[in-house]
Every structure is written in C-alpha cells, then in structure tokens.
Amino acid sequence: MNTRNPRTGEKDYFFSAMPAEELAALCSQARSAQPDWNENGLTARSAVLQEWKLVLQQEKTALLEALQQDTGRSWETKLEIDLLFSSIDRWCKHAEEFFEPIPTKKTQIPFIRLQQDWVPYGLVGVISPWNFPLLLSLIDTIPALLAGCSVIVKPSEVTPRFIEVMNRSISKVPELKKVLRYVAGDGTTGAALVQEADLICFTGSTATGRKVYAAAAERMIPVFLELGGKDPAIVLPSANLDIAAASICWGSTANAGQSCLSIERIYVHDKIAHEFITKLTERASQLMLNDRDIEEGEIGPIIFDKQVQIIDEHLKDALEKGAEILTGSRSCELINGGYYCRPTVLVNVNHSMKIMQEETFGPILPVMTFSNKEEAIRLANDSVYGLSGAVFAGSVEEAMELGKHVTGGAISINDAALTAIMHEGEKTSFKLSGIGGTRMGAAALKRFLRQKVFIIKENVEPSPWTIQLQRKA
Ligand code: NAD
Secondary structure, eight states: OEEEOTTTOOEEEEOOOOOHHHHHHHHHHHHHHHHHHHHTOHHHHHHHHHHHHHHHHHTHHHHHHHHHHHHSOSHHHHHHHHHHHHHHHHHHHHHHHHTOOOOOEEOSSTTEEEEEEEEEOSEEEEEOOSSSHHHHHHTTHHHHHHHTOEEEEEOOTTSOHHHHHHHHHHHTSHHHHTTEEEOOOOHHHHHHHHHHOSEEEEESOHHHHHHHHHHHHHHTOOEEEEOOOOEEEEEOTTSOHHHHHHHHHHHHHGGGGOSTTOEEEEEEETTTHHHHHHHHHHHHHHOOBOSSOTTSOSBOOOSSHHHHHHHHHHHHHHHHTTOEEEESOSSOEEETTEEEOOOEEEESOOTTSGGGTSOOOSSEEEEEEESSHHHHHHHHHOSSEESEEEEEOSSHHHHHHHHTTSOSSEEEESSSOGGGTOOOSOOOOEETTEESSOSSSGGGGGGGEEEEEEEEEOSSSOOHHHHHHHHHO
C-alpha cells in the first residue's frame, strides 16, 4: 500500500497490509501468552512497561522522524511523545491504586462471605485513527496491558510509518513482545481484527464506529467506541475575554483542528461579541503555516487528503448561505504538494450550515451570538455529538452552573480542549460521540476486566436449605 506524505503530496512510503491468516496466527499467539502475563501479576507487568519506556526513550528520534513524516507537523508530535512517557507512569500508578487487595465481604447470611476478583479479557484489539497516531494507538493499549490482557494494535493506514519503530521497540522487550504487537493495514485488516479479538477499543469516525459496533454485536464481544465530535465553547459576558480568545483559538487550531475535541462551534454573548471576535480574529490571524519549515509555524498540513474535500465543502456551504470570513481563506490551499488550511474565523453563521452541524476537522472558528444562557445551552446542545465542550465566565461557579446543562462528557472551565492534556478525569462520550465506560482515569481499567465472585460457605454445618431438602426426601 502506498502512503502519501502530507507535506509533499508524494506517495513515498510503501507497506504491506498483514494478510488475514498471519493476523489470525498472531492473535492466537498473543491470546495464548495472556494467561501467563496475567498470572505474573501487576508488579511484573508494570516493570515490563517501565523497561519498554526506556527502550522508547532510546528510539525517540526515530519515533519523532516517523511521526513527523506521517503527520507533517512538529510541536504536536513532540507533545504526543512526551505524553506517552508520562502516561506509562500515570497508568502504572492508576493500576496500583485500582488493584489494591479486595477485602472479603460479609453477607446477609452470617456463614457466607464474598471474595471479589477481576478476570481480564484475553485479547484486546485496538483500532486507531490518523490524527494523533501514537497517542491514540496507546491510550487504551497501556491500561489493557496493565489489566492483564494481551493487545494487537491496528493504526490508521494514513499514518503507518511509526508502526515499524513501535514493533522494533517492542521486540527489544521479550516479555512484552509475547503480548503486544502493532499490525499494518487498512479497514480490511481492522475488520479482520474485530473477528479475532475478545474485546475491541475503536477510535475513529462515527461512520466506521457503526460498522465496528455491528460486527462486534454479531460476535457478542464488548466494544468501546470513541468517535467524532463538534465541541462547543460558550463565552459569557463576565468572562476574561483575552483568556477566552487565547484558549478558544488554541482549542480550535491545535493540530490544525484535526482533533475530535477541537472547538468547532463558538457561542458568545451579544454584549461582548464585538470585543471577543476582534480579539479572536487578531489571534487567529497571527498563526502561521509550517509549509516552509516544519519547526516554524503553528499550523501543519491537513494530514489526510480526503479531509480537504470535507473542509472545503463546509466552507463553501457556509459562504453560500451568507457566512463572512474575518480572517483565513475560502478553501484549503495546495502549497508544494501539501494541503493547508489557514485558521479561519467565520461570522454570520447559523445551524442550517454544515460548518455548525457536521465534524469539519480543520482550523475553522465559526462564531454565533446569543442573548441569554438558555439560548446558549440550546445552541450548544443542538448537535448529534456530545464529546466535550468549554464554558468561560467570570467565576468557576457561574461557568460550572452553565456547563452542567451542556451535553458532553468533559467540560473545560475557563479553558478549552483540556482533555487533550488532562487524562486523569473520568468521562464518557455522549450521543454519537461514543459508547462505553471512561477511557481516562483509574476506572478505565474496568473496561478490560470481568468480575468474578467466590461465594464462600465458612461453617462446616449443612446449610439450612440442604437440610430442608433432606427432610422432604
Ligand atoms: P476512520 O473511522 O476512517 O478510521 C479509523 C480506523 O478504523 C482506521 O485504523 C481504519 O483503518 C479503521 N477501519 C476502517 N474501516 C474499518 C472497519 N470496517 N472495521 C474496522 N476498522 C476499520 O477514522 P479516521 O478518519 O482515521 O479518524 C478521524 C475520526 O476519528 C474523526 O471523526 C475524529 O473525531 C475521530 N476521533 C475520535 C477520538 C475520540 O477520542 N473520540 C479521538 C480521535 C479521533
């Protein structure tokens, strides 16, 4: 399979998708190694992950190069790699807290007590997208490994270069290699993995999520879906407008808007709209493309060329329906083979436009005004998605009071898109943004475990119900 370089447009990387029989054999190997991995205990599993962290640190340059070629951007890639190292430590700590010995429990029957236990699923299949290839291939993998499962990861075919580095690093830790592998391939390989695994963690579009959900239902295996978003930000009159403009600009344009949790809709109270929009436009207009030098400029290329059509279509639809551009451009630009989208502030937008309804996945900042809190809440919730959102106000209490009414699993207060950085808060995705328990915080470990109970009779007397049966007989 040929892979396009997002900076040059050249198909300069070739890889072979793993054939279905090879995938089946690998899955079976990983599943048979899982009981030992689990039996070895959490301390041993944490030690293996710490050993892998050291190997990954040695591979940092190779990983950075591969990911930069995959995505065409720099600072987000460095952040992704840094977050990987800190996330291994964080998950080891969460797992230690989570797997504290469970005391036995008394029951209503005095001579019976309960001992709870956790039983991990065998093989977890992780299927991930192209927008944060490293982070999203590991966000479920690390807790699944710590929970005692083995894992096969199938990253996106759009960003496959880093797979080689990951597998090389895994090979250097023999205990890990038995229970973790990355496989290359497209949707066909992803679909084949759904047929092999005992549990699926899928991150990607809502459209593919539906297919994965249906295939998992046929096999009656659990599936966790983390899907698209259309996150709103609400700015109340009491908010600090410099902070709101700076945070929202970051939340909308980081990774060139290619994040599920990007701020894609901005609602501002009409009393402060002019001042806020001026500040937001000023900030957005200062951001530069990184087309000349990957280390200069905040805005990288659009990673996946098919996404360009969606961004252009949303812009065209908005402009035809009366939207006005304050800064930015009418469509993506082709520069030296790479597609770039300038941060674009739009006003005169409304909910009849695709730009306010469908996931755009570009650095577009459409702003609408509202005149009271009820209207702000109604507009924010007028979406098929419910991933996350942001509220800005003069006090935390005021922002939280409004945030309680916004449909979504994580609401940033007086900042935007904080789930990009803060992975400790437990949250679920609402509406079409996903299904399943939290993927963040210690409770995320529960997704990979089944519960088992030992029901223990403590005395040596026959139980009253067996005595009754004996009498009847
Ligand atoms: P996608 O759905 O096209 O692909 C995601 C993965 O699924 C890829 O690895 C792909 O090869 C695989 N796949 C495709 N067809 C499959 C099938 N039938 N069975 C199994 N696997 C299959 O998504 P994308 O374009 O790579 O990613 C962008 C989307 O991901 C956006 O909608 C974005 O919002 C979403 N996303 C969500 C989160 C979140 O946490 N909620 C995070 C990042 C991205």
